Amino acid sequence: MSAKTDNLRVNDFTIKVGNVNGTGSASANALLMKIIFRMGVPVVGKNIFPSNIQGLPTWYEIRVTEKGYRGRSGDVDLMVAMNPESYKRDLEELSPGGILLYDDTWPRPHFLTRTDITVIGVPLARMCNAAFKVARSRILMKNVAYVGAVAALLDLDLDIIHTLLREMFAAKPKLVDLNLQAIALGYDYAKQNFGNVSKLKVEARDLTSDKVMMDGNTTAGLGCVYGGATFGAWYPITPSTSLMDAFVKYCKDLRVNPETGKHKYCITQAEDELAAAGMIIGAAWNGARCFTPTSGPGISLMSEFIGFAYYAEVPMVLFDIQRTGPSTGMPTRTQQCDIQLCAYASHGDTKHILLFPSDPSECFDMAVNALDLAERFQTPVFVLSDIDIGMNDWMIDELTWDDNYLPDRGKVLSSEDLKDMDKFYRYLDTDGDHIPYRTLPGEDPKGAYFTRGSGHNKYGGYTEDGAEYKEVVDRLVSKWASAADKVPAPVISTASKPAQGKVKFAIISIGSCDGAVVEARDKLETEGVYLNYMRVRGFPFSAEVKDFIDAHDQIFVIEQNRDAQLYGLLLGEIDVPREKLIPVLHYSGEPLDYKFVHNALSKELKTRRQVA
Amino acid sequence: MTSFTKPLIRRKNEPTNELGLVRSDYDGAMSTLCAGCGHDGVTASMARAFFELSIEPHRAVKVSGIGCSSKTTAYFLRESHGINTVHGRMPSVATGAIAANHELAYIGVSGDGDSLSIGLGQFVHAMRRNVNMLYMLENNGVYGLTKGQFSAAADMGSTAKKGAVNELPAIDPVALALSLGATFVARGFSGDREQLVPLIKAGLKHKGFGLIDVISPCVSFNDHKGSTKSYEHTYKYYNPAIHADYVPPTAQIKADYNAGDIMPIELHDGGQITLRKLENGYDPRDRAAAVNKLFESSQSDEIITGLLYINEDQKDMHEMARMEDRPLNAIPYEELNPGAAKLKEIQKGFR
Ligand SMILES: Cc1ncc(C[n+]2csc(CCOP(=O)(O)OP(=O)(O)O)c2C)c(N)n1
Ligand code: SF4
Ligand SMILES: [Mg+2]
Numbered sequence: 003m004s005a006k007t008d009n010l011r012v013n014d015f016t017i018k019v020g021n022v023n024g025t026g027s028a029s030a031n032a033l034l035m036k037i038i039f040r041m042g043v044p045v046v047g048k049n050i051f052p053s054n055i056q057g058l059p060t061w062y063e064i065r066v067t068e069k070g071y072r073g074r075s076g077d078v079d080l081m082v083a084m085n086p087e088s089y090k091r092d093l094e095e096l097s098p099g100g101i102l103l104y105d106d107t108w109p110r111p112h113f114l115t116r117t118d119i120t121v122i123g124v125p126l127a128r129m130c131n132a133a134f135k136v137a138r139s140r141i142l143m144k145n146v147a148y149v150g151a152v153a154a155l156l157d158l159d160l161d162i163i164h165t166l167l168r169e170m171f172a173a174k175p176k177l178v179d180l181n182l183q184a185i186a187l188g189y190d191y192a193k194q195n196f197g198n199v200s201k202l203k204v205e206a207r208d209l210t211s212d213k214v215m216m217d218g219n220t221t222a223g224l225g226c227v228y229g230g231a232t233f234g235a236w237y238p239i240t241p242s243t244s245l246m247d248a249f250v251k252y253c254k255d256l257r258v259n260p261e262t263g264k265h266k267y268c269i270t271q272a273e274d275e276l277a278a279a280g281m282i283i284g285a286a287w288n289g290a291r292c293f294t295p296t297s298g299p300g301i302s303l304m305s306e307f308i309g310f311a312y313y314a315e316v317p318m319v320l321f322d323i324q325r326t327g328p329s330t331g332m333p334t335r336t337q338q339c340d341i342q343l344c345a346y347a348s349h350g351d352t353k354h355i356l357l358f359p360s361d362p363s364e365c366f367d368m369a370v371n372a373l374d375l376a377e378r379f380q381t382p383v384f385v386l387s388d389i390d391i392g393m394n395d396w397m398i399d400e401l402t403w404d405d406n407y408l409p410d411r412g413k414v415l416s417s418e419d420l421k422d423m424d425k426f427y428r429y430l431d432t433d434g435d436h437i438p439y440r441t442l443p444g445e446d447p448k449g450a451y452f453t454r455g456s457g458h459n460k461y462g463g464y465t466e467d468g469a470e471y472k473e474v475v476d477r478l479v480s481k482w483a484s485a486a487d488k489v490p491a492p493v494i495s496t497a498s499k500p501a502q503g504k505v506k507f508a509i510i511s512i513g514s515c516d517g518a519v520v521e522a523r524d525k526l527e528t529e530g531v532y533l534n535y536m537r538v539r540g541f542p543f544s545a546e547v548k549d550f551i552d553a554h555d556q557i558f559v560i561e562q563n564r565d566a567q568l569y570g571l572l573l574g575e576i577d578v579p580r581e582k583l584i585p586v587l588h589y590s591g592e593p594l595d596y597k598f599v600h601n602a603l604s605k606e607l608k609t610r611r612q613v614a
Numbered sequence: 615m616t617s618f619t620k621p622l623i624r625r626k627n628e629p630t631n632e633l634g635l636v637r638s639d640y641d642g643a644m645s646t647l648c649a650g651c652g653h654d655g656v657t658a659s660m661a662r663a664f665f666e667l668s669i670e671p672h673r674a675v676k677v678s679g680i681g682c683s684s685k686t687t688a689y690f691l692r693e694s695h696g697i698n699t700v701h702g703r704m705p706s707v708a709t710g711a712i713a714a715n716h717e718l719a720y721i722g723v724s725g726d727g728d729s730l731s732i733g734l735g736q737f738v739h740a741m742r743r744n745v746n747m748l749y750m751l752e753n754n755g756v757y758g759l760t761k762g763q764f765s766a767a768a769d770m771g772s773t774a775k776k777g778a779v780n781e782l783p784a785i786d787p788v789a790l791a792l793s794l795g796a797t798f799v800a801r802g803f804s805g806d807r808e809q810l811v812p813l814i815k816a817g818l819k820h821k822g823f824g825l826i827d828v829i830s831p832c833v834s835f836n837d838h839k840g841s842t843k844s845y846e847h848t849y850k851y852y853n854p855a856i857h858a859d860y861v862p863p864t865a866q867i868k869a870d871y872n873a874g875d876i877m878p879i880e881l882h883d884g885g886q887i888t889l890r891k892l893e894n895g896y897d898p899r900d901r902a903a904a905v906n907k908l909f910e911s912s913q914s915d916e917i918i919t920g921l922l923y924i925n926e927d928q929k930d931m932h933e934m935a936r937m938e939d940r941p942l943n944a945i946p947y948e949e950l951n952p953g954a955a956k957l958k959e960i961q962k963g964f965r
Contacts, residue, residue, distance in 0.1 A: 040965075214964040224960070230950040232942040233713050235706075252960075256952045264938040266945050268713045272706065273739040280699065280706025280736070281713070284677075287697060289943035290714035306700050314697075400961055403954040409947055442943065443695035443711070444718045447672040452643075452688050453697040464688070 013043050013068035015079035015202045017152065020092040021145070022085050024056025030145035031062040032395070033166060034152060039215055039397065040162045042207040044070040046517070047215075047395050048593050053240070053334045059088040066204060072361065072396070073517030076597030080155070080202055082148050084126075101200060103151060105144070122196050124151045129187045134180070143184035150188025155200040160189070214400050218365035218391035219295075221401065222321055223248025225369025226293055227256060230409050231319075233292035235270045235281035237300065240333050241389040242323040245295035275300035279307035279318070286317040287453065289442040291373050291409065293319035298327050298340045301347060301384075308382050309348025310455040312478070315429070315438070317376035317383075317412070320344075321369075324388040326591040335591025336389035338513055341567040344384040345541060351475060353482045355383045356541035357489060360516040361391060363398040364490075364539075370407070371490060377412035379485055380440060388562075390514045390593040413439045417446040426451070428462035429474055436481035482542060489540025492547055497523075497532035503611065508554035509535040509603075510547075510583075512568050515560050515594050522599035531607060533558075538568070543575055551578045556610060558603060560586040562594060584610075632668035640665045642690040652804035652830030652845075653683050653752050659807050660721065660750065661690040663814035667860070674719045675711060679704040679733060682759045683725035683752035683830065702733025705740035708747050709931070715941035716932045719818055720747035726767035727757040730785045734766075737787075741796040741823050746930040748817040748824040751787050752804070754832035755843035762835030773840035786912070787827045792905050792923055797930075798824035799904065799923040800858070803848055804831065806919070813921060815860040821882045822930040829917065848917060855911075856898065856920030857890040879924055889921060898923050 017034070021027035028049070035047045046065040052058035065075050083092040083104040096102055098118040104110065106123025126144045134140045153163060163185055171177040223245050226234065236246045250269055257266040272278035278294045285292040296304070301322055311318040324340045326332040344356055355375055357368045368385050376383040413433075420426060420441070428451040429438045438460075441449030451462045459470035460477075501507060511519045516537055523533055536550045551557060551572070559569040566585035573580055586602045588594050628636040640661040645654050664674060671693035678684035680701035687696045699707045708722050729737045729751050740749070755768045764772075767787070768780040791799045798820040802810040810828065817824035829848050831837050837844045863884030877889045879899070889898060897903060904923040911918035938945070952960075 214961045216961075216964045224957075228951060228957070230947045232945060232950065233710065235710065252952075256956070257950070259938065262938075263936060265936045266938060266942070266950060268935045268937050268942060270709065270713065270743075270935075273735050276703060277706035277709075277736055277739065280703045281710035283699075284697075284707035284710025284712075285714040285942075286710075287707070288675075288711040288714035290710075292710070292714075307703065310700050401957055403957045405951075405954050407951070441695075442715075443675045444673055444715060447670070447693040450672055450693045450695050453695070454688075455698065455700060 010201050010203050011079070012203050012205050013066055013207065015066055016075045016077050017064045017066070017080045017082065018078040018092070018095070019062045019082040019148070020085045020088045021060055021062070022087070023052055023054055023058050023060040025145060026142040027060065027062065027084070027145050030149050031064070033146070033170070034149050035064045035395070036166055036215070037153065037158050037162050038064070038066055038204055039210050040166065041159055041204055042210050043068060043204055044209055044213075044397055046072055046074065046397070048074055048390070049394055050592060051334050053332070059085050068207065068209065070209065071517060071521045071596070073521055074593055074595035076595035080152070082152065084145070084148065101155070101202065103148065103155070120199055122155070122192070122199065124148070124188060124191055126151075126188065129191065130184065133183060133187060139180065143180065146181050146184035147188035150185035151192040152188075153185065154189045154192035155196065156202055156204045158204055159206065210397065212400055213397050215395045215397055216362045217244070217393055217395050218359065218362035218387050219245035219323065219393060220248040221362040221366035222295070222369045222385065222387065222392070224252055224401075225366040226373070227252045228366075228403060229291065229370040229373040231291040231293055231373060232267050233269070233282065233285040233290045235272050235278040235292070235294050236296065237272050237275045237278050239297045239300055241325055241393050242295040242297050242300070242321060244393065245321055245323065275303040276307065279304035282318055283307060283311050283316050286376070289414070291377070293321065293373070295321040295323065297323050297325050298343065299330070301340060301343055305348045308354070309350055309352050311382050312348065312352045312354065313350070314453050314455055315380040315440070316453070317380055319372045319376045319383050319385070321385045321387060323392040324386060332591045334389065336514070336562065336593055337589055337591060338386070338388060338515075338562040339567070339589070340386065341561075341563070341571060344386060345571055347382070351479070353479065353542070355379060355381060355482065355485050355489060357383065357385045358513045358539050359385060359387055359391060360513050360537060361398055362396045363401060365391060366401050368490065374410040375485065375488060378410050378488070379437065379481060380412060381482070386513065388514050394593075413437055415439050415441050415449060417449070420446045420448040423448070427460065429458065429460045431460070431477055436477050436484055486542040486544045489542070489544070491544060492539055492550070493537045494546065494550060495535045497534050498527060499532045501532050501534070502530065505611065506553070506555045507533055507607065508550070508557045509533050509560060510538065510550070510557055510568070510572070511535070511560040512538055515562060518594040518596040518599050519560055521596035522603060525596065525600050526603060541571065543572070547572070548576050548578065551576065551582060555582065556584060557582055558584050558586045558606065560599060562588050564589045631665055633670060635665065637662065637665045639693075640671060640691055642692040643688045645686070645689045647682055647685070648834045650833040651682065652754060652832065653686050654689075655804035655807065656750060656752050656810070656828050656830055657686045657689045659804075659810040660814055662807070662811050663818065664691060666811065667815050667818060669719050669818070674721065676721055676723065677704050677708040677711065678723040679725070679728035680759070681725035681728045681757065682832070684723055684728055686752070687723050702728050702731070703736055704728070705733065705736035705745070705749075709740055709743065709745050712745055712747060712931065713935070714943045716746060716937070717941055721818065722747050722749045724749065724751050725758070726751065726753040726755060726765040726787075730766040730787060734785070738790065738794055741791055741794045741825070743931045744797055744822045744928055744934070746822055746932060748814065748820070748826065751825065751827045752830040753787070753827055753843065754830050754836050755841065756832050756836040758832045758835060762832075769842040772842040773838075775835055775838055787825065788922065789905070789908055791825045792901060792908065795901070795928070796825050797822035797925040797928045798921070800824070800826045800921045801917070801919045802826050802828045803852060803917075803919055804828055805845060805848065806852070806854060809854050809857055809919065812857070812859045816858045816887045816921060819860055819881055819883060819885055819887070820924065821926065822928055851915050851917045853911065853916045853918050854891070854920055855918050856892060856896075856922065858921040859888045859890070861886040861888060879926065881926060887921070887924065891920070899925060901925070
């Protein structure tokens with residue numbers, strides 16, 4: 003069973019850990035991923051966890067990818083099976099030729115039924131029970147011990163492990179020793195007994211020195227701080243909670259006057275999402291930059307207020323960290339299922355500005371964009387992230403900040419501005435750009451106006467006159483449309499060779515699909531299929547989106563929901579023939595992997611080419 | 615139908631306030647409510663209170679929900695910003711607005727339907743947060759705007775215009791407010807401006823959440839025999855027990871009151887509320903006593919009005935959130951931007 007050096011798999015494989023949630027596995031897995039990252043090798047981490055606090059199966063995938071791919075591989079090359087409940091499923095999922103590492107304190111002969119894999123048993127529980135006295139540490143250290151065993155199999159750098167543990171437990175040096183002891187247990191056992199078994203190896207590189215590992219909720223929260231938000235209101239809901247946690251943390255670090263202890267921010271945990279929406283409307287109406295993070299169910303509750311903000315023209319920034327619906331659905335699983343909900347949220351004719359980040363880096367930038375756009379256009383702006391982006395640690399380029407940035411506070415009249423005006427009318431399009439001027443309470447008696455969700459004319463007066471009503475809502479839709487070239491432009495990537503054959507195929511995708519799409523497309527190129535690719539980043543769609551569609555014959559629209567929501571939005575909002583667009587849909591709740599995309603496209607291409 | 619603008623008529627020798635403004639400077643658009651609607655009386659009292667307090671109109675903010683009562687924010691203080699939000703959700707909008715700028719005078723206007731059914735959640739949570747605003751609950755026992763359905767404030771046994779009897783217990787906003795620790799709890803009557811105007815002034819000057827539950831009869835749907843929110847019923851059982859006067863900090867406070875008759879209460883701004891017509895021993899700073907008094911009077915069918923409870927010592931939302939004195943909306947961006955170097959430093963923790 004010894005590995006030959008010539009068929010080693012270096013820096014290109016996937017580890018998956020099956021565990022029981024609430025046993026400290028999250029920190030063990032984070033440690034494992036960080037070790038590889040610190041060795042200079044790119045990683046992708048995906049947490050596939052239950053909606054539960056303790057006792058249900060949970061998985062963590064770490065993809066080691068020297069090429070720096072950002073999606074899942076679709077394979078499992080090393081399975082660390084720590085949860086007897088999911089043994090069977092975990093065993094089946096392991097790719098041929100893979101390694102299964104399990105706790106053989108209790109031998110499981112049925113693992114040996116698969117002959118195409120290597121089984122490694124490490125008596126983790128037995129060793130930890132012997133080494134540690136406290137029951138809780140025995141459970142926790144079992145997880146650290148498997149990190150040690152994996153480190154031995156993959157040749158991970160022990161010095162880095164030591165450094166990381168010292169950093170992690172800087173405040174509790176005792177824990178460093180405890181953890182080091184557990185690492186050694188797993189490491190030594192695996193080295194002695196399976197020293198040469200693994201063909202999977204990590205070799206140090208220098209590919210991560212300008213990178214960081216961050217999740218999108220942290221970067222979005224940080225983006226709100228940098229964008230100058232001073233108020234946030236929210237109601238806890240997975241997976242958006244950690245966005246507000248991050249905002250709270252950075253406000254505490256950066257916005258508290260050290261002398262007086264006074265805050266330059268206010269964060270309110272509302273009684274529900276309706277109230278959270280109302281609060282940010284009140285604060286924005288009164289001139290504070292603000293936002294609310296939520297998920298699909300929260301957007302549903304906020305809908306009435308979203309329509310109010312749209313019609314009364316109040317800035318509003320909403321982060322929808324999408325999760326699998328409908329209803330409570332699978333609240334810890336990912337999807338892109340609120341695209342249509344957000345695009346047209348609320349009753350009546352409403353259309354909104356949407357931003358679609360694809361990774362934590364864009365979450366940071368788009369948080370700032372959203373704050374600017376909401377105030378510029380005086381309307382709700384949604385940032386549609388998802389669990390995958392929001393809650394997984396992604397390897398991204400270090401975030402940067404332009405110190406010359408100034409917020410776009412939009413068209414707000416000061417007392418000074420009002421002086422020269424005869425009379426101020428709130429909803430008059432004086433500049434011909436569809437955006438009226440607003441005033442803030444307290445500024446000037448001349449600026450006073452009455453904000454209402456009821457019918458109003460362009461002067462701000464109440465109306466039930468059809469023509470007056472239409473004049474305002476027609477301007478609103480023009481205003482919305484004029485945001486098309488102000489939202490982030492689509493990212494268009496041209497194939498390395500022009501398309502072959504009569505039919506020009508292409509791809510449109512969105513958000514967190516990007517990693518898997520890029521990789522599937524690379525793979526297709528190696529097979530002689532060349533596809534241009536456009537990732538949309540904003541709604542309303544800019545002219546480039548239509549141009550891209552016009553320039554191709556058949557376009558795969560890849561997204562993560564059942565009902566082809568992006569596809570529907572494209573068809574509904576752009577004048578393109580329906581037959582051109584082909585939905586490719588993934589909605590199992592797990593983050594998209596490139597194999598799924600590759601298989602789906604290969605199949606479609608095959609049949610469509612035969613037809614063509 | 616479009617909105618009407620009220621003609622601005624200035625009379626000679628009209629009394630002016632400290633700002634040199636006359637009472638009609640505190641008016642708004644023409645009311646479109648039914649003639650005789652209690653809400654119009656409340657509107658007039660609010661305008662008068664702002665006038666008498668010499669608050670610059672543009673330093674006031676009006677916030678409301680949806681209903682006939684909530685419409686009235688358009689009918690006073692035309693030089694103030696107003697926001698007529700969605701049904702039952704005024705408190706959240708007020709909360710956000712006050713978080714952004716605590717320096718203005720905030721008045722919320724709502725109805726019994728708006729506050730006690732659809733909006734009950736927001737109503738109670740604004741009280742819990744002790745949001746610094748005066749909340750006017752114009753209570754007519756019905757949904758006026760949707761034509762007379764019972765509201766949750768309808769008393770048990772009260773009848774609807776067409777005869778249906780309400781068999782559900784009423785939610786008494788005053789009892790609710792007392793149980794939640796609201797810091798200024800009063801009841802008034804649209805028909806008694808004498809009492810209401812000073813109450814509103816006191817409520818505006820109180821730091822923290824002030825509730826005035828104003829019995830405000832709906833002449834179109836709830837002013838008949840059998841209704842317990844009619845003018846007739848209210849006058850019959852009306853007990854203006856505690857009269858509150860606001861005395862500004864600058865005024866000389868005369869100290870000639872007899873204990874048990876007049877009680878002064880110091881406000882955070884240096885002013886004072888003096889309470890008159892107190893029963894011997896009744897202290898409106900004693901929450902338990904207020905609760906007792908309320909339940910005793912409701913047992914004898916009496917509608918007790920006036921300032922029933924006040925607590926000036928409670929922190930308001932602004933203080934609890936430890937916000938700076940400067941309003942959030944006045945902090946320049948330079949002070950909010952941590953800068954590129956800091957971002958670099960923060961990210962060291964993510965390596
Ligand atoms: C979401 C929603 N549901 C229902 C309504 C209809 N509606 C308008 S006002 C109102 C009741 C208002 O009652 P109240 O607050 O007591 O005001 P009043 O008219 O009695 O002063 C209702 C149910 C609405 N505007 N919005
Ligand atoms: S319906 Fe009732 S509450 Fe509404 S305006 Fe008429 S009298 Fe007033
Ligand atoms: Mg009512």
